[in-house]
Amino acid sequence: MAINAVVLTTGKVLLFSYPRRDFAEVDYGAATLWDPVLGTGPDAFTDVPPPIDPDTGRPANIFCAGQTVLADGRVLVAGGNLAYENATNRNYAGLTRAYLFDPVTETWSEQPQMRQGRWYPTLLRMADGRVAVASGLNERQDGGTNRDLEVFTPPAPGASQGRFDLVGGPDALGSPGRPPTPALYPHMFWMRSGRGLVAGPSPRDTWFLGAPGVDDSFVWEDAPDLSRRRSYGAAVPLPGGPQGPTQVLQTGGYGDDNASTATAERFDETDPAAGWTPAGPLVTARTNQNTKLLPDGSLVTIGGGVGAALWTATDAQRAVELWDPATDRWRTGPAQQEFRAYHSTAVLLPDGRVLSAGDDVNTSADPVTGEPRDGNLVDTAEIYSPPYLFRGPRPQITAVPERVTLGSTFKMRHRVPAGGRPVERAVLVAPSAVTHSVDMNQRHVELTVVRQAGRTLRLQAPPDANAAPPGPYMLFLLDADGVPSVARFVEVQPA
Ligand SMILES: [Cu+2]
Structure with missing residues (x-):
């Protein structure tokens, strides 16, 4: 399902x-x-x-x-x-x-x-x-x-x-x-520069899309090619601070050899001459994995399989991987109970956990009985709790406006439970809309903390619609240890 x-x-x-x-x-x-x-x-x-x-x-x-x-x-x-x-x-x-x-x-x-x-x-x-x-x-x-x-x-x-x-x-x-013509499920992102970036999965599926008018007012520019084909790999707009993303990270996928790769590469639109440059590789080669932006600006990669054999996975791909933005390194986390390759999905929930679901041809053994199963008609989900949920009490949002206007500042209230650390950051994360490893609405935008007085925070909304295209976002507060609050939805409105 x-x-x-x-x-x-x-x-x-x-x-x-x-x-x-x-x-x-x-x-x-x-x-x-x-x-x-x-x-x-x-x-x-x-x-x-x-x-x-x-x-x-x-x-x-x-x-x-x-x-x-x-x-x-x-x-x-x-x-x-x-x-x-x-x-x-x-x-x-x-x-x-x-x-x-x-x-x-x-x-x-x-x-x-x-x-x-x-x-x-x-x-x-x-x-x-x-x-x-x-x-x-x-x-x-x-x-x-x-x-x-x-x-x-x-x-x-x-x-x-x-x-x-x-x-x-x-x-x-x-x-x-x-x-x-981009291959099926192209990777597309709205960038800080006010352009759409089409970025794979085929190497030449790389071009900028100007905000279109209609009919013949279509404006586009070529963009650097990927180093390789990344069929059913993952692509994520990396957090770019309060101004929105300039970088896209691509991981995994399969190419002409039909085998998954662990390699990763990134593109920064502020340095187009550099093209796509190597990035920290995954620990395990994967295809059909889901890579999610987490509130603290890190990434989690979940599931995936061995390559063009779309529904086939191994035990290595059960383990999630966590990416640290400070080091550009991936490390292995806990294992899922099920294989989740083709037709699997993962979304960040407003409570900071991650739902991992699907793989409609589930070839895992039954996690309860250990019995093998051919998987047809078997669909399950599991929930991943990232490390930030095990570091102490979570800050709590007590009041936030339903709508905030681009370019404005706004006030919100919070409390820190006993034993909790003070709040240091506020971020917007767009709600996931994902299929086939392609999240069509993934974005992480940092909010500048203008002033903090007791339980009241004054925050700077994103400056413009290229930083954060208007729409609903999950607002998370993060404490000094990166522990996130449960999010509240806010609607970012045009100025
Ligand atoms: Cu499909």
Whole structure:
């Protein structure tokens, strides 16, 4: 059920996929909400099936869609599966449909359709609140990738219908003089410079996207190529302080040899001439791992497998890895109970823990009985508690504004429990919207502490929409030992 996972402003997690890996029987979509506050039993889950697709009469088959969180907290889900491979056609095909999920009413609304299908697209929320949509298999079941670049304009407040516009004309990507058509699920980030960066997984999928107008006002520039192909590797915008990210880190993935790599590389848009430079390698080579930004600015890498054998993992890949920004080194942490490779997801929860879920062809032995299992129809999740949750009492947020305006300063209140250390930092972390190792809404923005007087903190909001594209963020306080509070959601608004 957890091929796609999105953290909602209510603190719940939206999970969607197909109901069972049994394509001939169940070629339709399923979605559920998990409320972490209600624990891990059946009562903590509520089914929220996607709307009926009039072409099939069944819930829309949105698994392996792209998804991101819009500025108003609604979730855009675009594309999905139109057709599976079969005896006569080995290709899959992409859905043209798109939906919004409203976390408050917990209901879906259908959006206009895209011009062509998209199975495995990426969605990028830009500084102006619109969403760039790229890649994915088309609807024709010919194995072709959708070469349109489209932009979704969200509905006005209170309205339900957004709009897709074609950017640069039909087939703008991959045409002569235009950027390459990115491979499936391209890595896309909104950078401090006010540009989108497309960064892999194929080496030449590297270009900057200017904030598009519509039609022919498409502006782009080439960017340095990756050192290698990183299919189903992870890519993360590294924390760049209060001004937002300038660097992207890529780890793992597989290349032409079909084997996972442990290598990593980074790009800094403030030094483009340096290109992609080697970064501290993972301890264990991985593909289909999930790498998450944590509130303290470190990273955790979870799961993954051996490479092009997408559902195959080894014991080494059970262990999580932790990245220290001060040393650029990865070290091994505790092991997961299950293998989690292809179709696994991980999200940072508002309470500072990390949900790790999925791998719909689960080849692990049953962790309770030790019995082998072929894994089909087995789906489980586990929760990782990072080291910062074992270092003493956590600071507590007692009051925070619901909305903060870019460029402003704002006040919030907190308390430090007995035995706790004083608060030193405040950060915004965007809620995850992840599938296939690609988190389409990952971002960490430091907030400058302007003044601290007792329990009151005065904080500087991010300076502009390139530092923090408007939308919901989890605000964490961190004490002198890096122990985070439980987050509160704040909505960052344009000035
Ligand atoms: Cu998939």
